[in-house]
Amino acid sequence: MKYKFIGLLIAVLCSAATFAQITVKGTVKDKAAVPIPGVNVFVKGTQTSVSTDFDGKYAIVVPSKEAQLEFSFMGFVTQTIKVDQKTVVDIVLSDNNQTLDEVVVVGYATVKKKDVTSSIASVKGKELQTMTVGNVTESLQGKVAGVQITGAGGPGAQPRVLIRGISTVNLSTDPLYVVDGIPMGTSINFLSNNEIESMDVLKDASASAIYGSRASNGVILITTKKGKAGKTKFTVDMSTGYQIMNKPYDMANAENYANILNTAYTNSGYSEYLPNAAQYRGKTTDWWGAGINRNSSVTNASIGVSGGSEKNTYAISLNYYDSDSFYDIGGWKRVTARIANDFKFTDKFSAGITLNPRYETWGSPSNWADFVKIDPITPIYKPADQLNGTENEYSIYARSPSYVWNPVAAVKRYDDYTNLYNLNSNAYLQYEPIKGLIVRTQGSVEFGNKIWNKFSPDFVIDAAHEKAEINSVERKATTNVDWTWQSTATYSKTFAEKHNASFMAGVTMENYDSSDVWGYGEGVPNNSESMREVSAATKNRNSSGTSWSSSILSYISRLSYNFDSKYYLTASFRRDGSSKFMANNKWANFPAASASWRISNEDFMANTTSTINNLTFRAGWGRVGNQNLPASVYQSNIGQGYYVIDGNVVDTSYPSTMANKDIRWEIVEDVNFGLDFGLWKNKISGTLEYYQKTTKDMLFVKQFPTYSGFPSYATIWTNVGSMRSNGIDLLLSYKDKKGDFSYGADLTFTTVNVKMVSLSTDGEKLYGSSNRTLTVQGEEPGYFYGYVADGLFQNQTELNSHTDEHGTKMQPYAQVGDVRFKDVNGDGKLDDKDRTKIGSPWADYNVGLNLNFAYKNFDLVANFYSSIGNDLVNQNISDLYNGASLTNKVSGLDQMAWHGEGTSNYIPRLSKDDNNENFTKFSSLYVEDGSFVRMKNLQLGYSLYNKFGFDKLRISLSGQNLWTWTKYSGVDPEVGGGVLGSGFGGWNYPVQPTILMGLNVAF
């Protein structure tokens, strides 16, 4: 009986279940009746979900007629439908042109885009993931108006990111990165672009003031991917390909090299350097081919799993990035995992935790220029008759008379690598005791350990010039433990239906502790891998170690109010206390306010709604700070130096820097005016903004007055000077769809004008980059400062006329074919007073153009970025065109350089002595138009839906940096640098063209 009962019970339950289940079918289309493949159909409250096929069709089993189906797809408005009695549910999804409903992160909160009152630009992770890059900001280039990004080549290189230009001269210009609410400093190399859900750029102070003393360079808020309720989804995203390293210059072969140098020598009155140049024909050493690989691999891969229920969602990803250098050794590898769990215990209580372990390893030679510069006659290895069999493996290489160290040997010796281990944990608790009041506390802890190892073997390539008589080994370990804790309470309420208000208050604490220890030794018994330890060193052991820490405590608040979604007002206030500042100015306040008027919501605009979907005017003001200070600002330091006193070398100490108890942080105030618009159902939309930033209390390092008693070389940081910048940001978007063909374009336009308003004293001149840049009041900072090269002396008459009014030659050592420097002040002398502004490293404007097309299963993305109106210093011409050095020259230089009237008005005659200082005088000869247009990315993709057991399968082929238009003749027009030394192009590792294959799978 018992068994019968059990059997009956099972049968009843089964039948009940069978009777309750309903299969619902249908088709999902857009408003143009075009089927949409890949739409996620999800049964709410369960983990059941399916995707539509290529024809937009789906079939899903729901537990009951009470079930609700949710249809979601990127770019469309999500719809939820109750099944009821229906077994066929056809859906028409609306285009998500109402981007105003998207959520924007604003710092300690999120708001709908339409409610934003300040200058914030958002980029979806999907847009960033179209490129395979080590640093995600590379992919951000050209996608955000007002953000200027200068790419950097090389594995692990960090691009220069300027948000609305510069607001400081002596401090860092990097923005603050905040990941999932946690400030993470000024570098974002640790993050894979596959981990990112969205990126929000806080451009003006009214937006970023909530980050107070670190926000003067702007703030970039990053939200990582989180799980969504529904069935477990697996994703595999992978792109792999190769980076192309093209030899930047066509260099002379051995015979041509000999001819070039012979010309330089004979032009200077010497006998030929390499007589009988023809003997070198066919004997060119292919240095480049011996050490530089044309192709180097790059791979970006992620596997992820996400899903969950209404109570718990999760997202786990494992990300791998590997970029080889173009040498046979070296590169950058990064492995990260992100494990995110969110819990909703009750309607009022939720929590989450994210773990982010990371491993990185990097190291690469940097002598690639030597492969270009070394003479083409010297062989790579010593001839057999110069070897006696006792040399070690690093001593068999030949020495070049060009004084360029054998680059193949240098790469062979290279052993300089860093490993980094890191674990970041981030957790929060959130409680809603009453409706509208959310109390949230969030903490994070990061443990990091970075270990740098270097070994320099002993070798003797040339006993006088190229050797290391003893090997050495060093290791440095740096450990950091950082924690943050932030708690906020937010209360939101709608009064009388039209008054919407929200108030947030909170407190944040951050603490950063680091320490390092360094060991060094020489005389390791041999150079074998197993002996490369400090403990194996037999001589000159040395060690050091130190620790440092900083902390910041802040109180934050924000009030937001809007009336009837027409009139908005936001005010925020942050009070920062930093350990970096002395007692007199330990605390500072950072207020901000902004307002907006949604004109399109006004009644008088009712007749225009078919044309004007959105028209909003915004205005904001705020104050932010820059506390990225060197330690010498707030520390007094004793310097050490050796001096000869009474014939004896004495180890001396002296006060090198003195803390300034009155030091304050640099303060930036800005005002921002913006106009957001959306036309014709937001087919055309955009934002036009104007801003003006003023920096006060700028930090400069100054010498003490003589009466202070301090030595002249002792310095102190002081708050003096100010600068002002203004500019226009424009974002213009267009998107449309014709049948199966959809297309869109985003245009970003950025201008920045910056001027120094005042310096510490009237008429003060701040020189930078070896006196090659100048910063003065009323001018932009760091402009190129040098002589004006006024062409070449084409004939003796031109040379003879370059005199003062009494016939005294202004360039007494010049000969025909040399550079004519301009007597700018007309005093008949060529001296320091004739130096003037010869170029600007700052672009007049930057333009980004992002195009996307889709036709049926094909999609195409093209991104362009340009910098217009900036100049660059091409420092390489000193190596390539100058006959004074023995390094290799560009092919055919003997014919390119001036060798008779009219043969050149740019490259001066070849000269061994360069008595006219054609190349040693910094002049406009070096300055070139640095404008460029670069196709950052071109990607063609093909997607399949619900095939082969996958929800989605996409393959893509892409090319990055394939095409660049520029007049700049240097290695790469993307040249960064500090404020006072920006735009000096040299042998910088170029941004490389890259060809990639991609595969994206979801199931």
Add this chain to the structure above:
Amino acid sequence: MNKLSFLFLLTFFSILFTGCQNDEADFPSSDNPTVVVSTNEIYGAPNRKFEIKATLADDLGLKNVRIQIPELNLDKVINFATDPLLTSYNLSYFFEVPANRGTSEAFVIKLTITDVSGNAIDQNINLRLDGEFSAPAISMITPKEGAVILLSSSNKLPVNFIVNDDSGIDYVQVKCAALGIDEMVQLTGAPQSYTFNKTYTLPVTAAEYVLTITAKDKFAIPNLGTLNINLVATNEYPAIYLCDQPKGTNLTTDAVGVPMYFHEKVGQDFEFKYYADTDNKQIYFLGQEADFAPHCFGLNASGNLVDDVTSSAIVLPTKGYYKIKVNPSTLVYTVTKYTPTSKVWADVANGLWHDNEALRRPFVSIAGGGIQGANWDTWNAWVQTSLHLANNPNNPYQLVGEYTLTGTMEGTFTGQWWSPSWRLIKNGIATMSPGENGNAKYPAAPGVYKVILDTELERAFITKK
């Protein structure tokens, strides 16, 4: 001003001013400018500057002057400021005739003076290249510069020199106020060569004299040559030099150290420290630095020390360091070989500059002037490896190298950050710091020189290679 505003204004004003014929200020008509040249015929010569002098004037204002000699590639325009207007200008323009022109050539210098009203006038000046600008050459036979006259031997001063000049000699004059000499020889017929030979008598008291010899030629623009000869008339030798060069050697071609100045002096007892770099080294003692005459101390046939330019050399039998004492009055000398005990600096020579600090090695280099690649920065001395001295493998007390001198030189041999350092003071003395202050300047013909720094002798020898 933002860029759009600027472009708008640029366009606006471009349109506004379209049709203007001349943006320059208009000046009323005026008289032609005037020019007064200092001479209508200028003498020049290849590889020599000549001066164009003229006074320019205009009643309203000068605009520019153009100077042209097409054959010599001269086309110079001097523009004058117009605010305020310049009504007169003294032109003084120098131009060097190219070295490859012939002395028989002649050219016309064309001056074009233009005033602000547009009036222009031309003025031609003849230029001849057969000018003679060389001062008469005075070749001194005796006494030589720095000559020492030992009054105990003779109080006679023979003065013997030859004067040469292509354009002919007008007169020769010998003056020495202290000796009451003022003798002018007016020559007739403008001979191209003249020999002066006369002996004067000196007072018996020791003194220093300056003999001034002047010669003037007969060129249209006369040239004057002057030579000052410093003499020392003494009862004792102020200095004695050790010379290890064969007789007849030009002792003025070195930059530093030849012949070698004494080390110690007590009365007329002079002591030298000397390094003989070979066996059987031959040496003399000289009473003057620049020549073997008049006082050259060597051995006579009996092996005794004599003051005779025909004497034989003293021979140091073996290689090594010697202490040598000599008294030129008593004609006694001693030679003693010794083994140095001073610090050997071989460990700091052969230095190496390297970007990696750990791989740098000490060095001895030079900081100074007149030396190619050198300046007074020790950092430069460090990184300019061509200035580094190497050990003499045959003598650990000597650091050797090669420098290219570009003219008068001065310097301090230095290690890293002046430690150690040897300051090169007068008479080739290079004492290790701390020592005497000041660096002496040594005239030197440009060229490549051998350098020896002897840290035992504390002397430098810089001789033409």
